[in-house]
Amino acid sequence: MAASSRRTVISGIGTLNALGQNAASVWDGFLQGRSGIRAIRNFDASGLPVRIAGEVPGFDAKNFVEKKERKSLRMMARTIEFAVAAAQLALTDGAVDKSKLDRTRFGVECGSGLIAMELPEVADASAASTNGQVEQVDLLKWGSEGIPTIEPLWMLKYLPNMLACHVSILHDAQGPNNTITESDVASLLALGEACRILERDAADFFLVGGAESKINPLSMVRQCLFEPLSHRNDDPEKACRPFDRRRDGLVLGEGGTVLVVEDLEHARRRGARIYAEVAGFGASFDADRVGHGLARAVQVALNEAGIGPKEVDHVNAHGLGSIDSDAWEARGLAEVFGACSPPVPVFAAKSAIGNLGSGGGLSELAVSLLALKHGVLPGTLNYEEPDPACPVSVHTGAPRPVTKLHAVKVGFTQMGQCAAVVVRRWDGERPA
Amino acid sequence: MRRRVVITGMGAITPLGHSVQSMFEAQLAGKSGVAPIRRFNATAFPTSFAAEVKDFELARFVSGAERWANSGVNSQFAAAAAQQALADAGVLEDGRVDRTRFGIYLGSGEGIQDFPNLIALIAQAWRREGRKFDAATFTRNALQSFHAGHESEQELHTTAGHLGAHFGLEGPNYNCLTACAASAQATGEAMEMIRHGDVDLMLAGGSHSMIHPLGVTGFNRLTALSTRNDAPQKASRPFDLHRDGFVLGEGAGMLVLEEYEHARRRGATIYAELTGYGSTADAFRVTDSHPDGRGAIACVEAALKDSGLPRDQIGYINAHGTSTKVNDLVETIAIKKVFGEGAYQVPISSSKSMLGHLIAAAGAVELITCVMALRRGVLPPTINYETPDPECDLDYIPNQAREKRIRHALSNSFGFGGQNISLIVSLL
Known part of the structure; x- marks a missing residue:
């Protein structure tokens, strides 16, 4: 970018969404004009007015994490798993030899949002505290009988910064680490900030990403109450129609993307295959x-x-x-x-x-x-x-x-x- | 030459007062803001106390408070503190300020779930016998009983969004949420935007409250909170041998950051200069910080390097100082590593001993505390420091404020999950 002599390039893409679980299959889907929007299968959506979304079918985070690291998956909500998977894909796509990176100059920046809890995890505690009537929720019972039923590390699964934290831990990235929580624009803002950090010479190499899944009961209810979602349940592939006269609302998808973003000279030194420069x-x-x-x-x-x-x-x-x-x-x-x-x-x-x-x-x-x-x-x-x-x-x-x-x-x-x-x-x- | 960034306005809503002045005076007097929780019945929780903001009413601070009618206290605290900071800087009505070059960068936390409603809905959908969750029942009932406004106000971009809309700030609008480092990180990155020339002014800081049933539940399960229910005001005791965890606080801290020449041209009062920023990650575990203080050491060193100051120029450290066993030990190790023998000469204190831990908002409020210490020549104490911990043997300004003229202060913030932030403020 302009204000410094350092230039920033993108040299690896890790991406998963409804069209595929790596950049090649996603690209293939786009080229063929495929839609990834289907009836929801992640959970029983029959209670909702909107029952379609772009799910990542058959996603299993274990396929993206080395065996010795798999125990950490139990601390990850699906959103975090997408980020971790995309980070691995990006490093692979970028042909990054981690042993050659300066860990202190290796940053991570992610866009992230509210992560809905998996409701069964607090179901016993909830049932212990109420007979189902709002006015009868008893905080004394929650405190004495409910809290002990909840997993000790429960909260960690849902902290927004855990996308960038898990990625930094799995790949030993000790440089700057930030989590931008600005809804739909979060990951672009994260990219902008990471470029500034590279440009001012506070890091040489970054994984920059974002991930989210709102295709779960709690998030879907909330989304149904906010923005207009498309109600084309009978024609999911036709539901998302940007700028078309007959558009009727957005369609939720899920997945994530992590990019390898690095200083140009660093990319050259490691012989990286460069996709593009971040020019502005x-x-x-x-x-x-x-x-x-x-x-x-x-x-x-x-x-x-x-x-x-x-x-x-x-x-x-x-x-x-x-x-x-x-x-x-x-x-x-x-x-x-x-x-x-x-x-x-x-x-x-x-x-x-x-x-x-x-x-x-x-x-x-x-x-x-x-x-x-x-x-x-x-x-x-x-x-x-x-x-x-x-x-x-x-x-x-x-x-x-x-x-x-x-x-x-x-x-x-x-x-x-x-x-x-x-x-x-x-x-x-x-x-x- | 690099653009310089100065602080020209400050605002704070805290458990020790609804203004920067009252918050700082209370710290100098060694007061504790901790008490039994009033906001909900926490008497059966493992921890039943916290440092709450008392008697807060947004309409006393801002006009048009109805914008925040559905917001949680997190966004309301932010609005009040932002109003104070912008008024303090004299930029609310200043027509010379280009609003497109005036941005916002917050480290603010999430809004607050309607706990009884959610818990009742979950209980209705839980089939205990078969241990099966009936998602269709949950969604059907939730669609009827969720309040759309309360739900959308929990989203993480809303706090900064409201401030942008209400105060007409049209520059970049960011929020980061890196746990306990968030508002310090926001302030550091906001400074970098001014240095880079993207903007001339930034409203930076954060707000948060996790004093709600799910927040206390989560931290209690992690065994991170003090459980000294019989003596709440003694519970937050950073660096003391008998510390047993942190105490939740809540509130907001806001700063107006401004490019130095811009501030001079409009004749602004300059409180201090933001001279150093360091940002690193532990990359160790989600549950613990690195035992050698690896990330914290690199972070403080990065801030010093950024400021260009020799380490012996730091006259005061406002520690992260959470009052957990591990944090206070690791932070002590890190300070010793960076400052060497000089570590024993530099006074250190933890505002959390009095304010509790404001989580995302902590860094901004503690940076404001540093600015006030620079301006007033008095350093706030660490209260409840009674029994020295042989492993934490530095000068923690025990129990009594101390008069000392200093020119440069360092503020540390370390986030759960490994993000480390250090900021240095200096008198001009």
């Missing part, structure tokens, strides 16, 4: 959610990258699929890209994998990194009828060739926290 980053708060703040984050990131909107191959949108959110996003993007002719194509990964929450930003960015590498951008699913309220040019249908070096990833929360990242395809020794 911007963050902002869009208080009224009208799009100005989002546009400002994008503009800051483009300025830092030293490029204009016309030099962008595609925008990788937040593309939530809810009516209001897509409209203000489109207005924000139009502020920056509206004058470009031909229009800059907009891609929305959630159409295939759903919303991965704190893991979403980087999981979606991974698609752009793979697109830059392979030279083709997959199509957005379910974009059938343009919406005049969404003035963006959505790329849909068959993959299109990538013609320019830069991709822009944007993300935000429903309260207005925004971030934008510019990545530049790595073409060797091109000067900054």
